[in-house]
Amino acid sequence: MNSNRRVFHFVLYSVGILLAVSIAGVLLGFKWLPFNRVNLVSDVYSAKDTAQAKLADAGDSITAPVVIEKLPSKEFMLYQQPRLITNFNADTNTASLQGFLGKLKALKNGEKRKVRIAYFGDSMIEGDLLTQTFRQLMQQSFGGSGVGFVPITSPVSKFRQTVSTSTAGSWDDENFKDAKTSRLYPSGHIFRGNGATVQMTDQTVKDSAVILEKTLLCGAVNATVNIVANGVSLAVNTDKPVNRISLSNDAGRTIKLGVNNPELPVYGISFESESGVIVDNFSFRGITGVEFSKIDSSFLSAVSENNPYDLIIFQYGVNLLFRPNDKNFSWYAKVMLPVVKKIRNCFPETDFLLVSTADRAFRYGGEYKSAIGIDSLIKVQAALAYETNSSFYNQFAAMGGTNSIVEWAKAKPSLANQDYVHPNHRGAEILANYLFDAFIREFSKMK
Incomplete structure (x- = not known):
């Protein structure tokens, strides 16, 4: 009887240790062919990887629904310019967001009114990061008080x-x-x-x-x-x-x-x-913007009627870069285009600015580098703005482009966290100043 119990305990402990080692090996990314053959959870994770690969392949097969129609008055490649708010007008001496900027001009000329900005984003603006500096700069220049x-x-x-x-x-x-x-x-x-x-x-x-x-x-x-x-x-x-x-x-x-x-x-x-500028921070961690498809259009129209905005800023993208080797984001264009159109339709009197993803890095070949698909994602985001007659701002280029998040994380003092995703409060303050300066440059174009 004692012998059977010892055998049972030996098998139980052995399986338990092997299970723990198997899970740890997967989580730590340890790969060795002899070990993989006895890894108790390898089939589960390989099935998950296969499903994700099929999803990626399905995304690769989708033709981007956003067509870049070449027009004499438009220049799509302006989306690559750093620290520029563009509505893709080939005449770059003409201001973008003229409706919104006209209201700022009225404030500057002494008119008493509220100019509302809704700034939507994920964890990049969580805790009022970026928006707190942007709000302060706008209120200092054009008037207004309050956190919104x-x-x-x-x-x-x-x-x-x-x-x-x-x-x-x-x-x-x-x-x-x-x-x-x-x-x-x-x-x-x-x-x-x-x-x-x-x-x-x-x-x-x-x-x-x-x-x-x-x-x-x-x-x-x-x-x-x-x-x-x-x-x-x-x-x-x-x-x-x-x-x-x-x-x-x-x-x-x-x-x-x-x-x-x-x-x-x-x-x-x-x-x-x-009176003055009011900036509302609408941050929600972990989302990509497609979640707004869940909100009823008639309700969004009621928001527009009873709490209207003069400008909506829409900044998402970093949560789409959750796998290091993803390169094709045409599927995102397919699901996101109706969302942007819905918001634009529900806020017909509101100017719309789409802000691209910031930089994000993964480990490639032993060192951190910008995600290899980030240029493709930004092009899709710019195409969404182009197709919906929205303005665009390239946050990635504003940061400094390729590997900027790595440089920010290594800076002394650091401008980004060691996750190589999120600028810290110092970095967020810099990004806010860049964005504000871009607005001022457009404002200076107003006659």
Whole structure:
């Protein structure tokens, strides 16, 4: 009996050790033919690799749906120029984004109005990186105060420096990853609270005399809703898909909101001055932009009507570069073209700027280099802008082009993290200055 037990334990421990070594070998990329023959999980991962290879092959077989039609007045290759906002007009002395720039000019001439910018992106702008500097520069040049839109909570709420956020109670978060509704706010979230509170403090305004309106953005409930703002109970009507409810309009920087109705869709709170530039950061990590296909067009149109934007900036791409040897991104053009067209149709009065992916590196032959498919991806992104009459900005070229992320990571002090994907706060500040300078160059072309 003891002999059988010893044999059982020996087999159990041996299989356990071999399984652990097999998993570690796959995760560490260890390959040796004799070991591969006894690797317990090699079949699982080889099947996964085969499926991914088939997906890549399928992508290679797709003909890009974006056709570059050559026109005498257009020059597609302008997309390669660094630190240039282009609408592909062959006459580069004519400004791009003229509708938006005209509104900035009105601000410069003393007109009292809000000029809203929605900046969409992935983890490259998470925590208000890049956008916090871009917002500051725009407001310094054209007026305006306030951090703009802030979601109720986010994975980086403690990391973000431009606003402090604390919550109490239970906030239910429905988002791009697990949405059951097609009426997600452009942030990719809907929050609901039952006895939950959130307190936010705008950290961007240094002048204590500046008046900030603190506004709740929320959805519809077929009844009067009671909320609490800074200890004051308010009965509000929420009869539109997108409602803007003023919570306070004073020199205070802090707002505390309480919600007792679990049916009320809560989107976030906005901090805005009466006039000037407002820049909203809409970051959502790990996405590529195609997720906006999930949002109902009529709801996006309601956002455009009740919380309009003068410029939408759309920056994605780094999450498409998740495999080092991918070169063909024509499949992305196929799925992304309808998304860009939908957003443009839902925001018909809004200028649109598509920003390319930044640099990203993988290890090739023992050293880190730019992803071999990055030029192909940027060309596809530029073609999307060209086809939809949007403007384009090459973030990769602005960084310095090939292997710039490697150089940024090695710089002293560093400008990028050692993941060779994300610029750090110093790098993000540089990118924001480059983008702002590109806007100013276009603004100087306005007659």
